[in-house]
Amino acid sequence: MILDRLAREVEALLFASDAPLSARQLGELTGSGEESLVQAVERIDAAFREQGHAFHVVEVAGGYRIATDPEYGPVVSQLFEGQKPGRLTRAALETLAVIAYSQPCSRAAIEAIRGVNCDSALRTLIERDMVKISGRMESPGRPLLYATTTSFLEYFGLADLDHLPRMEEISGLLGMTSSELEERDLFRTDDHGE
Amino acid sequence: MPADVPPGDGPGCRIRLDSFEGPLDLLLYLIRRDELDICDVPVAHVAEQYLLYIRAAQDLNLDVASEYLVMAATLTSIKSRSLLPSHAAEGEEALDPGAELRRQLILYRAFREIAKELQRSEETWRDIFTSPGERVRWAPEGAGVEPGQAGLLDLLRALESLTAEEEPAPVHSVAPRGWTITECIEALERAILPGRSTSFSEVLGAGPSRRRVVAYFVAILELVRRGWLSVRQPFPFAEITMERTGRWSLDS
Numbered sequence: 001m002i003l004d005r006l007a008r009e010v011e012a013l014l015f016a017s018d019a020p021l022s023a024r025q026l027g028e029l030t031g032s033g034e035e036s037l038v039q040a041v042e043r044i045d046a047a048f049r050e051q052g053h054a055f056h057v058v059e060v061a062g063g064y065r066i067a068t069d070p071e072y073g074p075v076v077s078q079l080f081e082g083q084k085p086g087r088l089t090r091a092a093l094e095t096l097a098v099i100a101y102s103q104p105c106s107r108a109a110i111e112a113i114r115g116v117n118c119d120s121a122l123r124t125l126i127e128r129d130m131v132k133i134s135g136r137m138e139s140p141g142r143p144l145l146y147a148t149t150t151s152f153l154e155y156f157g158l159a160d161l162d163h164l165p166r167m168e169e170i171s172g173l174l175g176m177t178s179s180e181l182e183e184r185d186l187f188r189t190d191d192h193g194e
Numbered sequence: 195m196p197a198d199v200p201p202g203d204g205p206g207c208r209i210r211l212d213s214f215e216g217p218l219d220l221l222l223y224l225i226r227r228d229e230l231d232i233c234d235v236p237v238a239h240v241a242e243q244y245l246l247y248i249r250a251a252q253d254l255n256l257d258v259a260s261e262y263l264v265m266a267a268t269l270t271s272i273k274s275r276s277l278l279p280s281h282a283a284e285g286e287e288a289l290d291p292g293a294e295l296r297r298q299l300i301l302y303r304a305f306r307e308i309a310k311e312l313q314r315s316e317e318t319w320r321d322i323f324t325s326p327g328e329r330v331r332w333a334p335e336g337a338g339v340e341p342g343q344a345g346l347l348d349l350l351r352a353l354e355s356l357t358a359e360e361e362p363a364p365v366h367s368v369a370p371r372g373w374t375i376t377e378c379i380e381a382l383e384r385a386i387l388p389g390r391s392t393s394f395s396e397v398l399g400a401g402p403s404r405r406r407v408v409a410y411f412v413a414i415l416e417l418v419r420r421g422w423l424s425v426r427q428p429f430p431f432a433e434i435t436m437e438r439t440g441r442w443s444l445d446s
Contacts (some may be wrong), residue, residue: 009267011359039274058322058324066324066325067213067322067324068322068323068324069322070318070321070322071321072321072323073320073321073322073323074321075320076323077320077321085319087313087316087320088313088316090215090309090313091215093309093310093312093316094215094305094306095311096309096312097305097306097308097309097312099303100312101305101308103232112301113298113300113301113302113305114215114216114218114219114305115217115218115219115261115265115298116215116216116218116259116261117259117418126347127336131346131429132345132346132347133345133346134345134346135346146311149345155316155319156312156315156316156319157315157318157319157322158315162306165308165311165312170304170305170308172302173300173301173304
């Protein structure tokens with residue numbers, strides 16, 4: 001497949017950008033409509049696949065990027081030996097999960113759900129730029145509120161917050177009373193099944 | 195003192211407390227292990243099993259975080275309340291002492307599952323590389339913040355670095371003046387007469403201040419440099435004697 005002019009411009013932009021480019025941004029840069037850009041991105045991705053390239057176009061953190069296939073992770077990782085941050089701990093992941101679904105939220109809210117002190121997990125997440133302070137709650141003590149960052153989306157390869165796994169179900173859970181929760185227990189079968 | 199750790203006799207002793215992410219995690223483990231329904235947890239049974247764990251951990255001298263102890267108290271309280279007859283008035287629904295705990299367990303489990311899904315994504319995306327952003331993303335010092343993207347933390351960091359730079363240098367008050375080298379040279383000219391050798395202590399006079407000693411010494415070094423003065427000291431720390439040379443004042 002020979003790419004048309006627009007697709008090649010988009011390809012060049014995606015290649016050179018160090019951040020995801022949204023359809024809107026691509027539209028502004030190429031002077032084309034968003035619709036035709038989404039199609040251009042699809043053509044690029046199709047061309048990559050057709051020609052058996054080691055990369056494809058991914059939709060992440062509100063935009064498009066050119067990314068390598070996970071298959072080549074081990075070989076590419078060598079380039080970043082020692083630079084790649086370690087994996088997040090379970091405590092950090094759980095804290096991040098609570099923030100992601102109920103942001104902006106206070107530390108107390110996170111701790112109420114996890115049942116443990118989340119101080120150090122929060123600190124790690126802020127240091128790793130997964131979480132930011134998004135403001136203060138208008139309640140006694142004006143506690144800080146936390147929210148996830150764009151880096152969070154990129155780190156987990158999420159297109160946007162709506163693409164979090166089971167977003168609707170989980171955010172629904174938060175507002176439920178205990179009896180409603182028991183009726184709608186999502187993971188009821190998991191406990192026996194695992 | 196090395197504690198004589200007894201081999202675990204309860205089911206709890208074989209698992210370390212720190213492999214749990216807190217009391218809720220431990221409770222979920224117990225509920226799953228004993229194949230119980232989370233919505234119909236026999237509180238008495240779970241409380242018993244839970245306390246067994248905590249005691250085992252304490253017996254092993256493990257540091258039991260306070261959250262675990264709070265949960266132990268909560269469980270005991272729920273258990274005792276569930277044994278008491280309910281005093282709910284007519285038409286009023288009896289308060290279920292375990293409801294809040296069940297709610298917590300269900301919510302926590304939901305997020306625990308989400309955390310597992312995130313972990314899977316993390317694993318996948320560790321092997322995916324984008325071009326050329328990785329250099330920025332994994333640079334040891336984070337790149338600058340885009341306009342409009344700065345968070346409270348960025349601002350605080352910026353403020354911190356600013357205040358660190360703006361810290362005023364420590365101020366020393368300096369005494370107005372002592373002696374200038376020129377003044378000392380003039381004094382030396384009066385003190386060291388032609389053809390006569392004069393000692394350093396003679397020049398300084400009785401009880402000279404440290405500043406005076408230093409000023410005169412520097413002046414003497416200056417004169418020696420100019421070749422106007424010859425200086426003798428028989429051994430270290432001995433009296434210094436000075437004499438004009440033939441070049442005294444020739445250059446001035």
